[in-house]
Amino acid sequence: MNAQPARPTPMEEFLEGIWRQNPVFVMVLGMCPVMAVTVSAVNALAMGLATTFVLTGSALLVSLLRGWVPREVRIATYIVIIASFVTVVDYLIQALSLTLYTALGAFIQLIVVNCIILGRAEAHASKNPPLPAVLNALGMGLGFAIGLLALGSVREVLGAGRLFGLALFGADFQPWGVMVQPPGGFFVLGGWLLLFNWLKKRQGRLQAERGTAHG
Amino acid sequence: MSTTRLELRTTPHIKAGRTVEQIMRAVLLALAPVCAFAVWQYGLSALALIVTVTAACLATERLANRLRGEASTLGDASATITGVLLALCLPPAFPLWMGAVAGIVAIALGKTLFGGLGHNVFNPALVGRAFVQAAFPAAITSWVPAYAPDRFTAFIPSTLTPPLMQPPDVSAWAQAAVDGFTGATPLARWKYDNVLTPAADFFAGSVAGSTGETGAVLILLGGLYLAARRYLDWRIPVAVLGSAALAAWLFQLWAPERYPEPLFVLLSGGLMLGAVFMATDMVTSPVTPLGVWLYGALIGVLTVLIRYFGGMPEGVMYAILVGNALTPLIDRYTPPRAFGTGGRR
Numbered sequence: 001m002n003a004q005p006a007r008p009t010p011m012e013e014f015l016e017g018i019w020r021q022n023p024v025f026v027m028v029l030g031m032c033p034v035m036a037v038t039v040s041a042v043n044a045l046a047m048g049l050a051t052t053f054v055l056t057g058s059a060l061l062v063s064l065l066r067g068w069v070p071r072e073v074r075i076a077t078y079i080v081i082i083a084s085f086v087t088v089v090d091y092l093i094q095a096l097s098l099t100l101y102t103a104l105g106a107f108i109q110l111i112v113v114n115c116i117i118l119g120r121a122e123a124h125a126s127k128n129p130p131l132p133a134v135l136n137a138l139g140m141g142l143g144f145a146i147g148l149l150a151l152g153s154v155r156e157v158l159g160a161g162r163l164f165g166l167a168l169f170g171a172d173f174q175p176w177g178v179m180v181q182p183p184g185g186f187f188v189l190g191g192w193l194l195l196f197n198w199l200k201k202r203q204g205r206l207q208a209e210r211g212t213a214h215g
Numbered sequence: 216m217s218t219t220r221l222e223l224r225t226t227p228h229i230k231a232g233r234t235v236e237q238i239m240r241a242v243l244l245a246l247a248p249v250c251a252f253a254v255w256q257y258g259l260s261a262l263a264l265i266v267t268v269t270a271a272c273l274a275t276e277r278l279a280n281r282l283r284g285e286a287s288t289l290g291d292a293s294a295t296i297t298g299v300l301l302a303l304c305l306p307p308a309f310p311l312w313m314g315a316v317a318g319i320v321a322i323a324l325g326k327t328l329f330g331g332l333g334h335n336v337f338n339p340a341l342v343g344r345a346f347v348q349a350a351f352p353a354a355i356t357s358w359v360p361a362y363a364p365d366r367f368t369a370f371i372p373s374t375l376t377p378p379l380m381q382p383p384d385v386s387a388w389a390q391a392a393v394d395g396f397t398g399a400t401p402l403a404r405w406k407y408d409n410v411l412t413p414a415a416d417f418f419a420g421s422v423a424g425s426t427g428e429t430g431a432v433l434i435l436l437g438g439l440y441l442a443a444r445r446y447l448d449w450r451i452p453v454a455v456l457g458s459a460a461l462a463a464w465l466f467q468l469w470a471p472e473r474y475p476e477p478l479f480v481l482l483s484g485g486l487m488l489g490a491v492f493m494a495t496d497m498v499t500s501p502v503t504p505l506g507v508w509l510y511g512a513l514i515g516v517l518t519v520l521i522r523y524f525g526g527m528p529e530g531v532m533y534a535i536l537v538g539n540a541l542t543p544l545i546d547r548y549t550p551p552r553a554f555g556t557g558g559r560r
Contacts, residue, residue, distance in 0.1 A: 161379075174313075174381040178349035187324070 013132045017140030023116045024147025024189075025196040030116045033107050034148060035185040041164050043103050044152025048145025050093065050108060052138065054085040055117050059125040059137030066126045078121040079112065086111045116144060147192075154188045155179045235332070238497075239292035241446050245437030246299050246492065252420065252430040257307035257359070258366025260374040261426050267311045269298030271318030279327035293332045297321055300492055301340040303427025304485055304532070305347070308359040308385050310376035313351055317343040337539045338496045341532050348532070354382050358400055358423035363392035400424050401483045402528035411475055417482040428485040438491035447495040450504070454511020455490035455518075456481055462519040474523065486518060489531040499539040506542075506549040514538040 008016070023029045033051070038044045061081045062069075069077045090108050094101045101108070111117065120140055125133040157163055159180035161173030178184045253261045276294040280287050288294070301321050305314060321343025329335040348355050359371055373382035389396045400423045401412035416422050420429045427434075442449040463480040466473075480486070494500060494514050501510045514534045521530025 169379055172380045174351065174354070174376075174379060176350040177352055178346065181349065183349065 010135050013135040014139040016136055017143035018146065022143040022147060023140055024144060025193060029119065030114050030144065034151060034189065035182060037104055037107050038148055038151040038155055038185060039159065039180045040156045041149060041152040044148035045145065046100055047104060047107065048148040050089045051111055051114060051144055052141025053089055054082060054111050055120060055137045055141040056134055057085040058082045058117060058121055059133045060130055062121045062125040063128060063130045063133035078118060082117055083112050116140060150192055151188050155184055159184060235291045238446050239296055241441060241444055242296050243292060245441050248433045249303060249427045249430055249437060250299060252433050253303065253426045256361035256420055257426060260371040261307050263311060263374060264305060264307065264309060264314050264426060265299060265302040268302035268314040268318040269295055271315040272298035272322050275319045275322035288332065291332065294322060297339045301343045304344050304425045304488060306355060306358055307426045308357055308371040308373045309354060310373055310382045312376065312378040313347055313354055317347040320346040333498055335498055337536055338493055338499050341493060341536055344532055345536065357385055358398055359385055359389045360393035360396040360423060361421055400528065402522065405475055406528045411479060414478055414482060425485055428488045431482050431487045434487045434491050448507055450507045451495045451500060451511045452490040454508050455494055455515040458512040458515030459486060459519050462516045466523065480519060484529045485531045489535055494535050494538065499542055501542050501545045503546055503549040503551055506545040509545050509549065510538050510542060
């Protein structure tokens with residue numbers, strides 16, 4: 001640990017959300033879509049990418065406007081910016097695939113209140129120039145998408161015997177009903193959190209053994 | 216491992232020379248006749264199910280020991296009991312791979328996640344059963360008849376289902392094995408067809424049901440043995456069975472044509488097995504004298520309510536899980552009065 005936090009490199013900025021501050025596995029934020037739309041890998045991926053788009057777009061605008069927005073109305077401004085991008089995504093998905101749109105339902109519109117996006121706007125984008133802000137948002141969005149996909153694949157494989165709609169085990173597969181129900185979401189999330197924490201702890205231990213003060 | 220000390224009774228605390236191993240061995244001994252009867256009824260399939268589920272529980276426990284970096288806890292036999300009890304509350308034709316899933320979930324989610332023996336909130340065997348109930352609702356309600364002629368030479372077709380695959384339909388096999396078999400438990404027949412099974416059938420064990428729940432007499436004998444050796448709190452089964460009978464009697468008074476007699480409620484389904492071996496789990500039941508009565512009564516009444524008004528014919532499992540969940544609360548609000556301290560006149 002450095003006493004004086006150095007300005008992170010662009011790569012570190014990008015990887016922040018994927019590993020060290022992963023929204024799903026480390027910050028455990030945005031659990032509503034994580035539970036609700038991860039019954040299949042396709043839904044999870046679509047939701048992850050939609051969120052990434054909104055996150056990146058709003059980070060850019062918030063960062064560009066950071067000198068002009070008065071402190072008192074900043075939250076309202078962020079919400080207006082985020083809502084505009086959500087509207088874009090909403091119409092986009094509707095135009096591309098109506099099945100996907102019905103499957104995701106209200107959770108597309110609910111990206112507006114996803115705490116990761118507002119949290120990033122407030123904690124990062126409003127304090128950094130456009131390039132780091134966009135890189136950080138992109139990493140956070142992809143980290144979120146990876147988290148959703150990790151849950152969605154496990155739940156689809158066990159709950160339906162398919163992955164991205166492809167049957168894996170033949171016609172006689174016994175679906176695990178519980179996996180596509182809400183309790184299954186919690187079980188799988190718990191399993192991934194366990195694995196992620198174990199990996200992080202192991203990484204920390206290895207670094208400590210090597211005696212490097214990196215990170 | 217850190218141990219939390221929780222003394223809820225007033226002094227003096229008498230330390231008996233009892234160990235976990237002693238108690239668990241006695242429970243196994245009490246379960247042995249129930250297992251033997253289950254194997255006599257269902258043959259190879261029941262034996263394979265009991266062995267598989269227990270092996271899955273033991274393997275998971277050992278793996279958890281290794282991951283936690285602690286000495287093996289297989290010796291205390293608690294995982295063995297979880298496995299045997301879990302197998303006894305699954306249907307005899309349950310595919311072995313699903314039984315293994317239930318065993319793994321029981322120990323992993325029900326026990327080691329909470330910190331191992333003594334720290335679990337819920338009865339591990341019932342956690343495993345609740346999981347497979349939600350995951351495989353069809354397989355866990357496929358019943359087969361007892362005393363099939365070739366039960367000691369052949370498996371029930373669904374027992375050897377390959378892992379991850381759907382079990383074959385056993386209704387044709389069941390029809391061929393025992394003529395006139397309906398494929399429903401007495402509770403389901405009462406609930407959906409309004410047919411009441413005579414009490415004599417329960418004592419003979421000739422009704423459909425989970426592997427170990429149809430030998431009511433043997434379960435009671437096992438319970439009496441454990442109660443006589445003071446290894447289970449006799450108040451719990453008495454409270455569970457008593458309150459269930461009382462609730463059933465009240466319902467029958469209210470609408471005799473709609474609700475069955477109390478004896479049927481006591482003998483059918485898993486109430487006996489649950490009351491004697493599951494609700495009495497020392498870890499997940501209250502320790503205060505009044506709390507034990509409350510806990511037992513709650514389970515008995517809930518069982519009857521779930522059976523009569525719930526979507527499924529059986530409710531013992533959920534009733535006990537709810538009782539487990541309320542145990543810390545019950546313990547907190549029923550501390551015994553210390554001798555010589557205040558109290559109302």
